[in-house]
Each structure stands twice: as C-alpha cells, then as structure tokens.
Amino acid sequence: MKPAIFTSFDQTIPFARAIPLIAEAGFKVVAIGASAAHSGYATATGRNAIRKRLEANAMTIDSVHAPFPEGDQLFSLDDAERLESIRQCQTALDAAQDLDGHIVVIHLIQPYGIPQGEKRNRMIEQGRRSVGELAAYAAAHGVKLALENGQELAYDQVLVSLLDEFSDDHVGFCYDSGHENVQGTCFKLLEQLGHRLLTVHIHDNEGTDTHTLPYEGTIDWDRFRKVFCGLDYSGSLLLEAGVRNSEFKDPIVFLSQARQRAEGLLC
Numbered sequence: 001m002k003p004a005i006f007t008s009f010d011q012t013i014p015f016a017r018a019i020p021l022i023a024e025a026g027f028k029v030v031a032i033g034a035s036a037a038h039s040g041y042a043t044a045t046g047r048n049a050i051r052k053r054l055e056a057n058a059m060t061i062d063s064v065h066a067p068f069p070e071g072d073q074l075f076s077l078d079d080a081e082r083l084e085s086i087r088q089c090q091t092a093l094d095a096a097q098d099l100d101g102h103i104v105v106i107h108l109i110q111p112y113g114i115p116q117g118e119k120r121n122r123m124i125e126q127g128r129r130s131v132g133e134l135a136a137y138a139a140a141h142g143v144k145l146a147l148e149n150g151q152e153l154a155y156d157q158v159l160v161s162l163l164d165e166f167s168d169d170h171v172g173f174c175y176d177s178g179h180e181n182v183q184g185t186c187f188k189l190l191e192q193l194g195h196r197l198l199t200v201h202i203h204d205n206e207g208t209d210t211h212t213l214p215y216e217g218t219i220d221w222d223r224f225r226k227v228f229c230g231l232d233y234s235g236s237l238l239l240e241a242g243v244r245n246s247e248f249k250d251p252i253v254f255l256s257q258a259r260q261r262a263e264g265l266l267c
Helices: 015-024 044-056 079-098 118-140 153-165 177-183 188-196 221-228 251-265
Strands: 003-006 029-032 060-065 103-106 144-148 171-176 197-201 237-239
Touching: 003 251, 015 044, 015 251, 044 079, 060 079, 060 197, 079 103, 079 118, 103 118, 103 197, 118 144, 118 153, 118 171, 144 153, 144 197, 153 171, 153 188, 171 177, 171 188, 177 188, 177 197, 188 197, 188 221, 221 251, 237 251
Parallel strands: 003 029, 003 237, 029 060, 060 103, 103 144, 144 171, 171 197, 197 237
Antiparallel strands: none
C-alpha cells in the first residue's frame, strides 16, 4: 500500500506545477481530480501531456474522478441531462484507460434531500440505467467503476442496492471517510462494504464536508486504521484533502503534512 493524493489539492496551482510539487513531497501515486479543465484529461492532447508529466516525475495514477458537477446528473429525469452526464463519465473512463488509471469514481443520486415517493423512485430507476451503461463501458475498456458513498443515509441506501445489483468485479466501492463522518456513523459503511473496496477518499472534517487532512477534524483515526487494516485491500491510501479549509495554507507545507499523515495511516 502506498500513500496517494489528488492532483486538485489546490486548484489555484496549475496542473503542470502541481505534479512536481506532489512528487517533491514524496508521493509516487496520484488521483486525477474531478475538474477536467484543471488537468486537461478530457482530450487526447491533454491526456498525452498528463502522461508525460507523470513519467517525468516517476508517478502512477490510482484513479480518475468523474467530472463534477457535470457528471452528477446520472439520476436525472431529464434524459438529455442524464445522457450528457453519462458522456462526461465516459470521458473519465477513456482517460483512465489511456493513463492506466484503472478506476473511475462516480457520484450517485443528486441532489440530496429528495423525499421518498414516485419522483425519487423514477430517479433511482434512471440512475440504475446510467450505472448499467457505465459499468458496461468500463468493462469494455478494462477499467473499474467505483461508486462513492454520500453524506446522508438515503443516498447510501441507493449505493448498497446498486452494489448488490452490479456484483461484477469491474464495479465496486469508493469509501469517502469525510462523507461518512458527516453522518456520524464511522465506520459502519466501511465495515459493511469493505469487501467491495476499489479505492478510498480519505479526509477529515468536524461534521461538514470540508476536506481537511487527517487529524484536523473529529474522525477517530486510530479506529479507522483498525477497521481499514482488517480489510483485504491492496490499493492506495488516497487523500482527498485540500488547502482551502486546512490550517496549512502553504502548498509545500500542506503536502509535507499530507505525506506524513498518510504514512501514519498505512497498514
């Protein structure tokens, strides 16, 4: 297991500069963030530039995040909107294939707070169709599709049902520690779905989704490590933290702290 971090830890820093900064902090594995505009992963030219920068810094990719918010309408009742989100997520799958990223992470039913009823049921059916299409696309391109947990129980109930339905090896779970901490249920979902774990989004908070470094919030990281290290997981320990809400505003200091804290959580 290796420590990893998102390239979008500070989107004010151009991607071409972020990569060497991450490498200088000692990271050898990165994940490509959800802003295709930041990394350039949406085009063949952009992906070629990413590959060259990674090779120059002896780095590999853990995963690619599907575009946010463009790819977050997979459950939309507007079919044109839903199909555009599918297209956006397929672009991320293409990038993962081209860059040997292996995994693409997607969000599920959005927005939060949709009450139980006919509308929600129809949205879930739309989402089931979308996930099915993306799962087939991922399998055809040799990439795995990771469904990420959310910030409310109703979202995660949809996640569990979809993972039950799509049980093939190329579909699995992305565990987001900050999202579960918003619900105050750590680490029930990690224990429940850990056998399907493909990648992780590790960050801290104090009950709202602030994406700070481990030990900057209220997550019990000693308990996390006990649960996490009991899983049959051989992927990266991937930080999805950023400078925006961290006490460490200098990117060099932030990345140094990120590396130290990630190392401390490794199994």
